Amino acid sequence: MRDRGGSDIAAILHAHWRAILLVVVATLGAGVFTALIVTLGEANRQRDRALDLQSHSFEVMLRTRALAETMARAEATLGRYVISADKKIGQQYSEEWQQAGRQLDRLDQLTRDTPEQNRRVGALRAAYESRGDELSIIALSTRYKKNQQALSRYYAAADADALHRTGRLLQGFLDSERMLLERRTAVADASVTSSNRAAAVLAVFGAAIVLGAILLGWLTVRAQTARAIAAAEAEDERERAELLEVAVRTTTEDLEAEARERAAAEAKLRQMQTLDAIGQLTGGIAHDFNNMLAVVLGGIELAKRHSDDPGEVVRHLDSAAEGADRAAALTRRLLTFARAEALQPVAVEAASVIAGMSDLIDRTLGDLVTVQVTDDSGGWQVFVDPHGLENAVLNLAVNARDAMDGRGTLTIATGHATLRDHQVDHCAAGDYVTIVVTDTGCGMSEAVIARVFEPFFTTKPIGKGTGLGLSQIFGFVQQSGGAVAIRSAPGAGCTVTVYLPRHIVAQAVSSDAIDTFPVALDVPAATTLDILVVEDDPRVLAATIGALEALGHRPVACADPLRAESVVEEHGRRFDLILSDVLMPGRTGPELVADLTARLPDAAVLFVTGFSGDAGEQGGLAGRQVLRKPFTMAALAAAIDAAIAARPAAEAIRSAA
Numbered sequence: 001m002r003d004r005g006g007s008d009i010a011a012i013l014h015a016h017w018r019a020i021l022l023v024v025v026a027t028l029g030a031g032v033f034t035a036l037i038v039t040l041g042e043a044n045r046q047r048d049r050a051l052d053l054q055s056h057s058f059e060v061m062l063r064t065r066a067l068a069e070t071m072a073r074a075e076a077t078l079g080r081y082v083i084s085a086d087k088k089i090g091q092q093y094s095e096e097w098q099q100a101g102r103q104l105d106r107l108d109q110l111t112r113d114t115p116e117q118n119r120r121v122g123a124l125r126a127a128y129e130s131r132g133d134e135l136s137i138i139a140l141s142t143r144y145k146k147n148q149q150a151l152s153r154y155y156a157a158a159d160a161d162a163l164h165r166t167g168r169l170l171q172g173f174l175d176s177e178r179m180l181l182e183r184r185t186a187v188a189d190a191s192v193t194s195s196n197r198a199a200a201v202l203a204v205f206g207a208a209i210v211l212g213a214i215l216l217g218w219l220t221v222r223a224q225t226a227r228a229i230a231a232a233e234a235e236d237e238r239e240r241a242e243l244l245e246v247a248v249r250t251t252t253e254d255l256e257a258e259a260r261e262r263a264a265a266e267a268k269l270r271q272m273q274t275l276d277a278i279g280q281l282t283g284g285i286a287h288d289f290n291n292m293l294a295v296v297l298g299g300i301e302l303a304k305r306h307s308d309d310p311g312e313v314v315r316h317l318d319s320a321a322e323g324a325d326r327a328a329a330l331t332r333r334l335l336t337f338a339r340a341e342a343l344q345p346v347a348v349e350a351a352s353v354i355a356g357m358s359d360l361i362d363r364t365l366g367d368l369v370t371v372q373v374t375d376d377s378g379g380w381q382v383f384v385d386p387h388g389l390e391n392a393v394l395n396l397a398v399n400a401r402d403a404m405d406g407r408g409t410l411t412i413a414t415g416h417a418t419l420r421d422h423q424v425d426h427c428a429a430g431d432y433v434t435i436v437v438t439d440t441g442c443g444m445s446e447a448v449i450a451r452v453f454e455p456f457f458t459t460k461p462i463g464k465g466t467g468l469g470l471s472q473i474f475g476f477v478q479q480s481g482g483a484v485a486i487r488s489a490p491g492a493g494c495t496v497t498v499y500l501p502r503h504i505v506a507q508a509v510s511s512d513a514i515d516t517f518p519v520a521l522d523v524p525a526a527t528t529l530d531i532l533v534v535e536d537d538p539r540v541l542a543a544t545i546g547a548l549e550a551l552g553h554r555p556v557a558c559a560d561p562l563r564a565e566s567v568v569e570e571h572g573r574r575f576d577l578i579l580s581d582v583l584m585p586g587r588t589g590p591e592l593v594a595d596l597t598a599r600l601p602d603a604a605v606l607f608v609t610g611f612s613g614d615a616g617e618q619g620g621l622a623g624r625q626v627l628r629k630p631f632t633m634a635a636l637a638a639a640i641d642a643a644i645a646a647r648p649a650a651e652a653i654r655s656a657a
Helices: 002-084 087-110 115-143 147-157 161-206 210-305 310-337 350-356 358-365 386-403 446-451 469-479 511-515 538-550 561-571 589-596 633-646 650-656
Strands: 346-349 369-375 381-384 408-419 430-439 483-488 494-501 530-534 554-558 577-581 604-609 625-628
Touching (some): 002 087, 002 115, 002 147, 002 161, 002 210, 002 469, 087 115, 346 350, 346 386, 350 358, 350 369, 350 386, 350 408, 350 430, 358 386, 381 386, 381 494, 386 408, 386 430, 386 469, 386 494, 469 494, 530 538, 530 561, 538 577, 538 633, 554 561, 577 589, 577 633, 589 604, 604 633, 625 633
Parallel strands (some): 369 408, 530 554, 530 577, 577 604, 604 625
Antiparallel strands (some): 346 381, 430 494, 483 494
């Protein structure tokens, strides 16, 4: 009885201790399980956070590189726009630059959680806007036909502070984001390592508990597997980011090197081209001017010798005047060729334009190049800028001379053709006038032909060309609605065919009509006008006063533009016309007219200039009559009539007369 009781008590005690042990084991198991869950959950959160931060940093870096590429692409597009003046290319530049702005806005949103990076975005935005202002001026200059000004500004912008500052900010932004990514990764790795250590400790305690050990082992295996997968994914992302970084860095370095080389080459080759053009043209121009001056001086001297014979005096003076007119016409052609003349398309015969520039071609190419000109155009006309056409033909001739090494035969043939739709480039179906320039030079390969119209591409050695000639021809022909085709092979010469749309009008304007002068006028004007003449050159002032008096007007001379107001006050009468030079020391013609508007509100305005490029540089000439020097009395009378007719009070003056 006592033995049974003792065994029962022992069983109760064992059961009690087993229960206690079960509670302890369950508690320990629950604690281990809970601690394990918390630990693994924290590890997962740290891993997810690390991946999110890495993805965020990668996106910021990709956005930054995309911004750099977009800005570089936009600037390259602007360069093509400056060369070609094609409005579509200008629109493409504007869209690409706006796209860069949107990318910058996205970058600003991505970095708002990082104040330091967000401040860098602000600095980058300021540099972007500053660079945009510089490029906008270049685009506006191109849009308003100031090609030389736009090109010079574009060259200067290639080394501008805003460009360098933008590059430094982009690189600094990338470096900062990369360091931030490294710090975030290090913190996440340390947190994950700490969590793993805690899990290992819990695994040791859970080893005494079978269920806890099994569960802990399963969770541990699962955690290790997840960690391995995350590490593999992170490694893949890291490798992809490194490859992308290398590609972007390589592209950026190539673009920077290309920009530097292009800027240096442009400056050097532009100077070489200018010197080459001067060297080619100086001899011919000097020869022609000497011939004309010989006619002028000879006529004047013969007139002096025959002063007792009025008929001989008139004949010799007429001969001198003809020589002076020819010299003035040559000067206008030179200004036009230099792009100082405001150019407009007219209906012309291409054969007449080429025939009119034959002397210029001969002087430029030299005596060792034989030039053959043929015409089979049938009198077909084109609607183009004659001086632009002259420039295109001259560029083709110079390229052909260089390809022939200064010796050979150059053939310029005008003809006509009827094309199908897109038979040549993008030409629409219809009739076209053709200008075929053929040389006996070295020829070109297919690879060179494919790139020959690219700006700044050239196969010539340094000092022989800029690579702009054919690109300018291509832009001119495209703006005129035509196309250019090239047929060539190495060693077989080259044939360049220009297609220009046929223009049908009643009568073509020949190339010589552009430079003709009115005949002399001996009849005084029907209406006598009070005219204020402002001219700083005393000889030109005296000649102009004499011409106006001969026309029957009452001119008042003013040799100093700064005294114009005083002259008006001294004479105490209202002037009907202000006749002023454009460029004068102290004050320009447009500035003078603007200052006199309050005193002479009803006066007509006539500007006189010897350099027609003034009209393009001075906005005050808009809507005003402009007379070019030298001028005849007939041209002066016609210009005065046009200026009087254009003023609001013209009808009142005619009625008073």
